Amino acid sequence: MQGFKLISLSLALLSASWAWAAPQVQVVGLFPGAAVLNVDGQRKLVKVGQTGPGGVQVVSADSRGAVLRVDGVERSYSLSREYSEGFSAPQKKQFSVAKGVGGHYWIAGSVDGHPVQFLVDTGATSVALNEGHARSLGIDYRATGRPLQVSTASGTARGWQVTLGRVKVGELEVVGVEAVVLEGGSPTEALLGMSFLSRVGWRVEQDLLVLEAKY
Numbered sequence: 001m002q003g004f005k006l007i008s009l010s011l012a013l014l015s016a017s018w019a020w021a022a023p024q025v026q027v028v029g030l031f032p033g034a035a036v037l038n039v040d041g042q043r044k045l046v047k048v049g050q051t052g053p054g055g056v057q058v059v060s061a062d063s064r065g066a067v068l069r070v071d072g073v074e075r076s077y078s079l080s081r082e083y084s085e086g087f088s089a090p091q092k093k094q095f096s097v098a099k100g101v102g103g104h105y106w107i108a109g110s111v112d113g114h115p116v117q118f119l120v121d122t123g124a125t126s127v128a129l130n131e132g133h134a135r136s137l138g139i140d141y142r143a144t145g146r147p148l149q150v151s152t153a154s155g156t157a158r159g160w161q162v163t164l165g166r167v168k169v170g171e172l173e174v175v176g177v178e179a180v181v182l183e184g185g186s187p188t189e190a191l192l193g194m195s196f197l198s199r200v201g202w203r204v205e206q207d208l209l210v211l212e213a214k215y
Contacts, residue, residue: 023054026080027066029096029208034058035066036096036208038080045098045208095170099207107192109169111137116190118169120209124193127164127179133190134181139164141181150180158183167196172211174199 028043029036036045039053046052048061059067065078097120100106105120114137121128134141145160159182167177169192178195201212 023056023070025054025056025068025070025077027068027077028080028094029098030061030063030066030079031098032062034098035061035068035077037068043205045206093171093213095172095211097209097211099209105209107169109167109192111139111167112165114138118192119187119189120197121191121193122197124191126161126193126195127167127177128187128191128193129179129181130185130187131181131183132185134162139181145181148180150182152182152186154186157186169211172200172213 023039026038027035028038029045034045034047035058036043037052037056037058039056042053044052046056046058048058051057055071057069059069059074061067065076067074067076095107097105097107107118107120109116109118116133116137129137129139139162141160141162145162148159148161150157150159159180162179162181164177164179165175167174174196177199197211199214201214203210203212
């Protein structure tokens, strides 16, 4: 009987050690064909078919969830909102985007509630729009803007400095963002410049751009 108790205790301890060794896995970002994994505090963008921290493999991924292979077992994971590793610190709002075609970062956002597709440009002083963008966003730049001359790659262009009421990407929203509307069709894409980026925290991790609220 004594030997049976010792064997049972040994098996219990062995099972406990296996449970302790199991990695803590979270999916903190989802993209078509890739997922951002947080495995025991290590965060990495992992594409389908690749293996990330702790030997965790991404089997499939889209905007709704990911299937991961952990210790040889496949399981579906939804997006986790637990970005903070500490339990006492307040969680900051974050938004992550993977590098797109041409090595650029594209972000779907909005200006005063109107949808807009932004191209992230850390070299731009402010948010930059062309006349077509401004009209589609309901910005009366000629009436409310301040005329100025803007230096571009093509030379000097006429523009208007305006203030956007609310610029939002993901869950991050900034109020009162400086922008420039340029005459004509340049820039061809709406540029998300430093007048927005400097108001939030941002960094590049591997091929992932991470934006984070500063508060």
